[in-house]
Amino acid sequence: MMQVEQDQITYAFLGPVGTFTEAALARYAPGASRQAMPDVVSALEAVRTGAVDRAIVPMENSVEGGVAATLDTLASGAPLVVVAEVLVEISFVLAARPGTALADVRSVATHPHAWAQCRRTMSELVPGAVHVPATSTAAAGAALAGEGAAPAGGSAPGEAGLAFQAALVAPHTAADYGLEVLADGVEDNPGAVTRFVVVARPGVVPERTGADKTTLLVHLPHNASGALVTMLEQFATRGVNLSRIESRPIGDALGRYAFSMDAEGHIDDARVAAALIGLHRVCPHVVFLGSYPRADRTPTHVPPGMRDEDFEAARAWVRGLRG
Numbered sequence: 001m002m003q004v005e006q007d008q009i010t011y012a013f014l015g016p017v018g019t020f021t022e023a024a025l026a027r028y029a030p031g032a033s034r035q036a037m038p039d040v041v042s043a044l045e046a047v048r049t050g051a052v053d054r055a056i057v058p059m060e061n062s063v064e065g066g067v068a069a070t071l072d073t074l075a076s077g078a079p080l081v082v083v084a085e086v087l088v089e090i091s092f093v094l095a096a097r098p099g100t101a102l103a104d105v106r107s108v109a110t111h112p113h114a115w116a117q118c119r120r121t122m123s124e125l126v127p128g129a130v131h132v133p134a135t136s137t138a139a140a141g142a143a144l145a146g147e148g149a150a151p152a153g154g155s156a157p158g159e160a161g162l163a164f165q166a167a168l169v170a171p172h173t174a175a176d177y178g179l180e181v182l183a184d185g186v187e188d189n190p191g192a193v194t195r196f197v198v199v200a201r202p203g204v205v206p207e208r209t210g211a212d213k214t215t216l217l218v219h220l221p222h223n224a225s226g227a228l229v230t231m232l233e234q235f236a237t238r239g240v241n242l243s244r245i246e247s248r249p250i251g252d253a254l255g256r257y258a259f260s261m262d263a264e265g266h267i268d269d270a271r272v273a274a275a276l277i278g279l280h281r282v283c284p285h286v287v288f289l290g291s292y293p294r295a296d297r298t299p300t301h302v303p304p305g306m307r308d309e310d311f312e313a314a315r316a317w318v319r320g321l322r323g
């Protein structure tokens with residue numbers, strides 16, 4: 001989609017101002033109108049209700065894996081589709097109110113994925129400090145600064161004996177909330193990347209670029225031996241590579257899982273369409289969650305015999321057999 005069009009639509013994002021999600025949106029649609037949401041579920045629901053046109057939410061990161069709230073909210077409810085992905089390199093600072101020393105820090109507020117990415121460094125820097133979960137990194141920073149709601153279990157900012165003395169936030173966010181940086185570069189894995197997705201109501205499928213991904217959610221047949229292999233064969237026999245596959249509980253019974261995955265290619269690629277047709281035949285539930293350009297623009301490798309022309313030639317050959 002053209003930059004001009006992107007800038008005319010309203011985006012819900014995981015807020016408040018200063019989250020990594022906001023940074024991802026600034027990269028994707030710099031001048032667009034935006035609406036901060038308190039969590040991933042409300043950002044996606046705002047698209048479903050029509051309150052906004054699009055939402056941008058974290059989907060996956062290179063250290064902690066899939067973001068359950070995003071995967072699960074996309075999996076059920078009114079249909080939504082991914083129309084773009086944005087990759088952001090993530091680095092964290094440990095921030096506190098002015099005058100706080102490292103030795104004062106007994107609890108650290110932040111988003112669970114941020115804590116997971118800094119756990120080892122925190123155990124060295126502030127030994128014994130516990131994590132206080134927040135809805136986002138910036139929400140933790142705002143609460144510490146005395147703006148916005150406190151994270152779960154946190155006492156109101158400004159009260160004597162704050163339940164958390166520091167927050168893990170994005171480097172540019174500490175100063176915006178009037179906080180001081182106690183330590184920077186506190187992530188355990190330098191170079192960690194988070195993948196954000198732009199989500200819309202169904203209707204528009206971005207044009208095929210030759211470097212695309214297709215996101216799907218699939219249920220397997222009940223108690224069928226080899227069901228997982230049968231599902232995977234639909235991709236393998238059409239030369240479609242999966243760049244992500246993970247299981248999420250369906251929620252109706254113990255041991256029932258849905259598979260969330262990204263296939264390399266676009267629904268307009270004959271091999272991807274053939275894989276989808278195959279999935280529909282062998283799986284009880286298949287949800288198409290969008291075809292969109294890869295953020296890294298790496299062209300999809302198409303194995304011999306799997307190009308659109310190969311499928312068309314094969315179909316023509318079968319037609320010819322009857323004639």
Ligand SMILES: O=C(O)C(=O)Cc1ccccc1
Nearest residue numbers: 019020021111113114136137
């Ligand atoms: O909390 C944020 O700032 C977010 O945007 C979610 C998040 C948290 C940790 C790593 C990447 C994204």
